[in-house]
Amino acid sequence: MQSVKRKYSIFSMAKNAFNGHKDWPKMWRSPEPREFYDAIIIGGGGHGLGTAYYLAKEHGLKNIAVIEKGWLGGGNTGRNTTIIRSNYLWDDSAHLYEHSLKLWENLSSDLNYNVMFSQRGVMNLAHNEHDIKEIKRRISANNLNGIDSLWLSKEEIQKKVPIMNTDNLRYPVLGASYQPRGGTARHDAIAWGFAMRADEMGVDIIQNCEALQIKTKNGKIEGVETSKGFIRANKVGVVASGHSSVLAETAGIRLPLQSKPLQALVSEPIKPIIDTVVMSSAVHAYVSQSDKGELVIGAGTDSYNSFTQRGGFDIIEETIRAMVELYPVFGKMKMLRQWGGIVDICPDASPIISKSDIEGLFFNCGWGTGGFKATPGSANVFAHTIAKNEPHQINAAFSLERFVSGKLVDEHGAAAVAH
Numbered sequence: 001m002q003s004v005k006r007k008y009s010i011f012s013m014a015k016n017a018f019n020g021h022k023d024w025p026k027m028w029r030s031p032e033p034r035e036f037y038d039a040i041i042i043g044g045g046g047h048g049l050g051t052a053y054y055l056a057k058e059h060g061l062k063n064i065a066v067i068e069k070g071w072l073g074g075g076n077t078g079r080n081t082t083i084i085r086s087n088y089l090w091d092d093s094a095h096l097y098e099h100s101l102k103l104w105e106n107l108s109s110d111l112n113y114n115v116m117f118s119q120r121g122v123m124n125l126a127h128n129e130h131d132i133k134e135i136k137r138r139i140s141a142n143n144l145n146g147i148d149s150l151w152l153s154k155e156e157i158q159k160k161v162p163i164m165n166t167d168n169l170r171y172p173v174l175g176a177s178y179q180p181r182g183g184t185a186r187h188d189a190i191a192w193g194f195a196m197r198a199d200e201m202g203v204d205i206i207q208n209c210e211a212l213q214i215k216t217k218n219g220k221i222e223g224v225e226t227s228k229g230f231i232r233a234n235k236v237g238v239v240a241s242g243h244s245s246v247l248a249e250t251a252g253i254r255l256p257l258q259s260k261p262l263q264a265l266v267s268e269p270i271k272p273i274i275d276t277v278v279m280s281s282a283v284h285a286y287v288s289q290s291d292k293g294e295l296v297i298g299a300g301t302d303s304y305n306s307f308t309q310r311g312g313f314d315i316i317e318e319t320i321r322a323m324v325e326l327y328p329v330f331g332k333m334k335m336l337r338q339w340g341g342i343v344d345i346c347p348d349a350s351p352i353i354s355k356s357d358i359e360g361l362f363f364n365c366g367w368g369t370g371g372f373k374a375t376p377g378s379a380n381v382f383a384h385t386i387a388k389n390e391p392h393q394i395n396a397a398f399s400l401e402r403f404v405s406g407k408l409v410d411e412h413g414a415a416a417v418a419h
């Protein structure tokens, strides 16, 4: 099947509404793998699909495959709480996440597909003196990097979120940082938007195709052994989040990553009650309200490594306790669904976007609990790294080399979930 340019305009919506939406073309083809690709991307999440999109769009590479062991966006891209912000502490991180935030701001129009990016602001609560100092330091660092970030007093928080209990709780709310340009987006849409536009440029998107082994010879990449046979390639990018370290091992590389379940849950839908995003890493609970009206609630990671996409009940119990303390009005609500995703965490809570010692083998992983916000930015600079065989200046600090040199980018304070 040839790829078709799909347009979403008011006219095409109206035209298709008349015939019961039966004539929409498929969003992407389902080709069988070719014998050889210039580049194979392992992992059909937002970062992997975005990498293929930018490789084709900005670097002219067309003979590309994205191989995905399940379905597109079925990993953490489809499992996260979609919080987007760029208020990280260190310059290197601030530039990376801000690059991404700027791409988010224009993504719906770039893809001609609505990723439902909603800049409703993101608040990070301070519950003690240490939080206040740490958060104010971060606000100041953000402002020096030109990033919108401001301090809210308790009274200002109460005005924005009147349902919040600020005083009568174990960890009182003393203030917060606030990034007005932060917000949320639709998780599936980013995967589908990138997939559709990459497919149109000739990228083969191959679902139900598991990478089993990365094959190398004399320090160079040969290709990937997959559940659909061996595929040769000049370059391979591993973007498999929680399973990146497992794949790296098949090429004889030990990545400094720990994989843990991170959980989230949603409530029954209710009328609009909270129009911003509120996060608290001290009590491990964060919340926003989806367009359907569900409260989207994020919890913490399990304290041990695991690949079960579920997570421990004690974590959920702790999160619900914190939520009900912070928002007593939620006390009688019913929860609809709970799930987990496997996040891959680096010792410094920063990602790896890097070449490796094997020629033609690249890694984009270690996003831990906070990589959704980085999706377009990460994909954009990773595509550059793969195409040019050298990092973009924005991801130079996030190489594997930093674990040898010790030049770590410690972002534990800015990470959504303490780990």
Ligand SMILES: Cc1cc2nc3c(=O)[nH]c(=O)nc-3n(C[C@H](O)[C@H](O)[C@H](O)COP(=O)(O)OP(=O)(O)OC[C@H]3O[C@@H](n4cnc5c(N)ncnc54)[C@H](O)[C@@H]3O)c2cc1C
Binding pocket: 042, 043, 044, 045, 046, 047, 048, 067, 068, 069, 070, 071, 072, 073, 074, 075, 076, 077, 078, 079, 080, 081, 082, 083, 084, 209, 210, 211, 212, 239, 240, 241, 242, 243, 247, 262, 263, 264, 298, 339, 340, 341, 342, 343, 367, 368, 369, 370, 371, 372, 373, 374
């Ligand atoms: C509960 C939860 C809440 C979160 N909340 C937020 C948040 O609010 N904000 C934020 O910024 N981040 C958040 N994150 C983190 C964020 O989801 C991830 O960092 C980001 O989505 C990673 O995207 P990705 O494309 O790299 O990975 P994924 O979407 O996981 O894609 C990797 C893909 O690789 C595939 N794969 C794995 N192994 C193989 C193989 N051997 N062969 C082929 N394919 C393979 C997987 O099936 C998967 O589809 C959250 C994560 C979780 C789990």
